[in-house]
Amino acid sequence: MTYRLNDKAYYNNRELSWLRFNYRVIEEAADVNNPLLEKLKFLAITSSNLDEFFMVRVAGLKDQVKMNYHEPDTKTQMTPQEQLEGISRLNRQNSTIQYEYYHRLMRELEEYDIYLKRPDELPEDLQNEVESIFDTEIFPSLTPLGIDAYRPFPKLMNKKINIFVNLSNKLGEQTAIVQVPTVIRRYFELTDGRNTYFVLAEDIIEKHISKLFGGYEIERTFPFRITRNADLTIHEEGAADLLIEIERFLKERTKGAAVRLEIDISKNDSTKGSFLRSELGLSEQDVYKFDAPLDLTFLFGLTSDLKDRFPHLAYPPFTPQEPALLSGKNIYDRALEKDIFFHHPFESFHPIVDFMREAAEDPNVLAIKQTLYRVSSDSPIIEALKNAAENGKQVTVLVELKARFDEENNVQWAKELEDAGCHVIYGMNYLKTHSKITLVVKRVGDKLVRYVHLGTGNYNDSTAKLYTDMGIITTDEDIGNDAINFFNYLSGYSLKPDYRALHVAPFEIRDLFAEYIDKEIEFHKENGKGYIFAKMNSLTDKKIINKLLQASQEGIKVDLVIRGICCLKPGIEGVSDNIRVISIVGRFLEHSRIYYFNHNGEEKMFLSSADMMTRNMIKRVEILFPIKDPLITEEIRSISRLYLQDNLKARIQKEDGSYEYVENEFEPISAQVELMRRAERHGREQLVQKENQLLMKVRNRFRRRN
Incomplete structure (x- = not known):
């Protein structure tokens, strides 16, 4: 059979697929099944994810462009520059929606008398308290950085908030930057007895920034933030001691080139950031402007601070249970x-x-x-x-x-x-x-x-x-x-x-996957019943993708549960129409890797530390290990089927690479919630069993005494 494998339309670009995953995280901020504080936390997760994406993936592409490397990727045939342009377009769409949800959720928070405000929006007595906070807790650690012929543009820290300042006096206009110190909190909490207010450190500094520049008029201020390249090379070859080399690398990483500039335009919506862009060597494509606070990771701390006071706005507590197969034994x-x-x-x-x-x-x-x-x-x-x-x-x-x-x-x-x-x-x-x-x-x-x-x-x-x-x-x-x-x-x-039993990367795991997919095809040709199930974080390896496409074209049903990147497009007629790709984003981060091949009923089940990614299978030491106990195999199969039934947190990938929520014939079900319920039921059963055992011991002692 001649397989259809090489058309770029059969594949998703890795970077754009990751951004679609991050959009699914953003969507959790709008899911009615999530409590308010958890919705805000998902926005923080999105921001944290995106920082790492820019520091590593975008930085790597920008390095390729700088080195005049224009070779397209092997799957979608996009050059590095085309990928950067695609990232900029898709990420702007994501970010717009992320901040729309942010504003909506902060308004919802106000229904509980919780407010995020600027200093001049607070009641007057609290404004005085904020000024006292500035004078005693913030001002002593601030260092204004003037920029002129004698004071060059400073080397600003990665991912930290800074405040840009335009100021003037009778001699003319000047420019300065004030770094928000890492030693102070990102936000401060105040109360008037009824309402709870949170004020961001950068807003407090902006409000009182004139105290840093005596004799000058403040013309304009705005917060900004730089993301730097953290994907630098560790020089392993010739290193006498890798530990020493890593310590050198950590110092170098703080000096990486800027790859993104974020600007808060909520007070100055005409801000262009052209001076900063020029100094940092960035293009307009690298600049993101938001009518809201930068770096929403501060919501991690904010939601954590509020959970104890508003437990009904967070997930109900869950206590992990004793493993079922341990049964109370050593x-x-x-x-x-x-x-x-x-x-x-x-x-x-x-x-x-x-x-x-x-x-x-x-x-x-x-x-x-x-x-x-x-x-x-x-x-x-x-x-x-x-x-x-x-x-x-x-x-x-x-x-x-x-x-x-x-x-x-x-x-x-x-x-x-x-x-x-x-x-x-x-x-x-x-x-x-x-x-x-x-x-x-x-x-x-x-x-x-x-x-x-x-x-x-x-x-x-x-x-x-x-x-x-x-x-x-x-x-x-x-x-x-x-x-x-x-x-x-x-x-x-x-x-x-x-x-004898383990399969160890580099190379061996990928070779085994290819071999087992080929065997599944052989079994299917002889007996039908071909089925492959795989659960992982990401699927990027072209050799394995091609094998899965071959399996689909032979009529084998393939179910893939992939949390993040998936470079395979399912559902293309005659190519991948027997492949289903599900992504689940929920309360817990899906991280387990499961690989199952039916093999005409012989059932080969594996767990692994490795995804079906080239880097995992070729550039890492990974282990794929077999599940030999049939009871454990059936338990994992049961869990796998549960993920495929999910219709509350699961999204299915469409032919164009986008995702939509799963609709199926099952009653509303979240796999993670059901697994929590199963664990709690087992925990209660274990507790009853232990209580009965204790009761039996007491009765036996009583009988012996009498």
Whole structure:
């Protein structure tokens, strides 16, 4: 059969697909199923997402243009300049809608006597209080920066708010910039006894800025913000110590070229920003003007401050439950009996922490080996590893120093672990180690048992409450042997091992996917029943996309649940009409990666740290691991079917690459809400079971006494 694969109309551009994902996040601010404070929080998430997108993806495209690189991308045949133009158009549409929702939601907040105001909009006594705040808390840390022949344009910090000032006296006009210091709060809270008011720091500074420029008239002020290129190169080759090189890189990153200029025009709607644009080397395409505050990430703090006072305006609290397959048993004892499945945040991350803490304390544990990519700021995992080393155990930790925007954090953890006596390695040349694996070697009776935890998400107890991830703990011998070989490969010098059960990138995971899709096609030709399910964060790899298109053209049904970027266009007649692409954006960040192939009923189920992205499968050390227990396979299949039934939070991609909310025959259902309900039902059942067991013990004691 001749497949239809190479027309650019079959693909979505990666960057524009990401912006469509960010629009889906914006849409959550208008979803009637979300409480008011959560809607505002989604606007903050959108802004945070967009900052990183500009610092990395847009910055990379701008670098290509500067270097006169005009080669089109391999899927949609767009040059770097065409992609930048497309990004500018689509992001302006997104930003307009984002700020429309912002204004609407702030008006809704006023119904609860909560106001975001400028100083001169406050009651008079509160205006005096704001002036006192300026004089005592803000003014001492301000530094006005004049700009003239003796004082060149300053190197302004990435993502920080600044205030541009035009001023004059009898000698003429001058220009200055006042940076909003990072040491002060972004907003201040005041009350008149009935109403709660929030005032932004930049508005307070603007109001009283004349105190910084005695003898001058203030002609005009406006806040602005710069986003800089953070996608600089880490020089791994020839580095004597990667940790030292990372520290150098972190200093350099603060000096990256400007890639975006944002201007608040709410007080001066005629502001052009031409002087700033010229000084920063930006084009009009790089300038975004908003009739509202810049950097809506301040809403993270604002909504957090209000949740305790207005709990009905936030999501109802949810407590992660004990994993169903643990059943109240000790995690090591249970793992000897059968594999244990974890589904966070519906099931608690605490058993993973306990797994590490017990290993650190147990005299029968000889060695612990673990990969760390992103961990929390006060990580119990780190503490357990340090404790284990201090207890004399062999502890090996791979800390990935190149985890973007976590480099500084990971440098600090690496130093602490080394000081505690752990053997710390930093990864591999030109590859990021993104795999999530822990090996605990423990003496049980007269033999050594290898306990292995494998997961789709980081060893981060904070994000485990917010991200959906899956994992297993197993004592399977093949996986245990593979884990030993994997860590020896990372820490020493050897050729890549031949793994028995695990599949390890670079290359091997992509090769396996291609092979399994080909096998699914063969099975389907013989018996029908072809089916592929995959859930991931992003799909970009052209080789895998082409294989999925081939499967569709052979009549195989393909269901893809992809949160973010999807470079495959589904629903094109004769090309991808057997492929369905669903995106779910909800209370929790969808982060688990599931890969399933029907194989004529033989059912091959895998979980992985890797997406079907070229960077994951070629430029990272990732692990794809099989689910061998049929009960766990069926549990994951049940969860997968639930995602496909979602008609409250799920959007389906249309043939043109846009998305619309799913409409299906099911009763209104949110997969995440249903998974929370299932977990809570199991938790109640567990509680009843424990109470009955306790009651039975009491009765038995009573009988023995009598």
